[in-house]
Amino acid sequence: MPIKKTTISDVAKHAQVSKSTVSQYLNERFEYMREETRKRIEKAIKELNYQPNNVARSLKLKSTATIGVIVANILHSYSTQVIRAIEDTLNENEFSTIICNADDDPEKEKKYIETLLARQVDGLIVFPTSGNQELYKRLIDSNFPIVFVDRYVSDLNADAVMLDNEKAIHLAVEHLLTNGYEDIAVLTTSLENAVVPRLERIQGYRSAMDRFKLPIREDYIKSMDLSVMKDGIAELFQLEKPPQAIVSGNDLTLMEFLKYAAEHNVKIGTDVGLVTIDEVPYASVHNPPLTTIAQPTFEMGEKAVELLLHKFDSIKKNDPKIYRFDPSIIARKSSEKAGAQL
Amino acid sequence: MPIKKTTISDVAKHAQVSKSTVSQYLNERFEYMREETRKRIEKAIKELNYQPNNVARSLKLKSTATIGVIVANILHSYSTQVIRAIEDTLNENEFSTIICNADDDPEKEKKYIETLLARQVDGLIVFPTSGNQELYKRLIDSNFPIVFVDRYVSDLNADAVMLDNEKAIHLAVEHLLTNGYEDIAVLTTSLENAVVPRLERIQGYRSAMDRFKLPIREDYIKSMDLSVMKDGIAELFQLEKPPQAIVSGNDLTLMEFLKYAAEHNVKIGTDVGLVTIDEVPYASVHNPPLTTIAQPTFEMGEKAVELLLHKFDSIKKNDPKIYRFDPSIIARKSSEKAGAQL
């Protein structure tokens, strides 16, 4: 099926030089090349419409100039945003990117890691699920370049790019308090797998309540699978003292809450204040507009790439480290009591 | 930097067989292999933690089992949905996927095509921009497997997977009429680059108005760059006879319209009916919920892969063809006059 490609030998023959010389030309080592030779090769390449074969080059060079990116769940707008930044930055550095979506499934994640390694990627950027610790450990121990994003894997000595999750929750709680909401509940997806940001966000909730001298009510903490989140939300509103405000842990829990609110005619802002972690594309056009805690997604993606590339060109490797990024609040009507709903 | 990998030779030595035999093992050609040999190789692979090098394999086999996907603009939710379907389907067939975002820039698109070819992808699925006709022509003439999605490139004899755009607009217009809206305007992004779906959607608008015996008002047709779309929408509402309803050409024009509506306190449903092409994730939680014309994104992605894979295993190639998919309407409140807004 594939077209028979013209190879470096064809070019060499056509230009009446050796393969070595053509290779020099391709790699822009012009120092010792006569002007005339160069011209001849240039012409031959054009005439034959020659396209070098990167697979062969990679084999010889033992480097594919490709980075694998494995994302736990591509459905989060956070993930897509960070991935775009990663890809852009990698591109600027002449690296290709292969993106894989693990779908929150450690088995899938494992398969992807193996495929990517077999394909000889030069490094990995991963939003890890919570399986595969050992696999990661092996990789890191053998010095394979890897950077984690959004989450880190515990007991692993690796670089990670993370949100300051505690701060994010504090921002949200503080903002809600300032706006007159006191009984604040929090929604996150299931803690079952001990995914770091979720734990940190719950922890952040507790410490924020503490800090602002508010009681911590366990029944205000809803950590559950998305599929049953709406039931959890319903429970919240059936409490004797339902919460006055909600902090949504990410864009998917937000979606569940918005669905519940639409179905039960809960007026966001007036009936219940709302702040969500993660900026979503529709935040400003929602009615009422949604107050969000935005992550600096571009900077985080950029940093991940920087950390990874750093591992290539420096012999002395820095100690692995967790890099924390500051969240910022984008205040909109969903967290204002007065006149929120049109 | 890369770890020195164990190779097939190491395994062969360790298992005391030849490389050929190990290769047979790897490719599961067990027919002529003694049980005992197989066991020995299996053991050696495990002990050495051997991972075959796919780059070498690809070079020898002249096939990378990788498909390149180039998307004109990844920001459309349509694109992300189709891409997910493509990736899933490709995965099921043991192909890897490399996704590139051309950002609506033909130059970028060209660069990606070249990179992907250099990387020896076995085929290409592309949501084309409107440059690079010649490049595509060359590829197709040389029999390189390629399938277009969402748009086709004119004068090119290639397979394409498309929405029935005319039908989509007819559905929208008909639905709005049924709901009592008669003066219907349409919003699409700039026609400058003659991107097929936009043309077809405008054409569909004209034919729909015709069919339903409504006058075609040129000032109800707004085709412009997203950056000035809001001005165009403003013009619409400053007309002596502003439209009663809007058909939005895609999710990005929708976003512009929703922004305008929010800023100018235009009540969707009551003040102006709205139907948009493309289902968006927030359609059902928007207030009011948005009536959308959904594309069968999964089927379209699946079909694209099927067409592409078909080119690999059949010698006789079918005549290239444009496959049209039916849109379906998801009616929600934004196109209901009564009680749309809470």
Place this chain on the structure above:
DNA sequence: CTGAAAGCGCTTACAG
């Protein structure tokens, strides 16, 4: 300034 040779890690006819 340029070429011959070896080698990257596989696969596959072919011989035995």
Place this chain on the structure above:
DNA sequence: CTGAAAGCGCTTACAG
């Protein structure tokens, strides 16, 4: 049932 040999398309020391 298994191995030796050639070759995929490059790159790179090294010799001249």
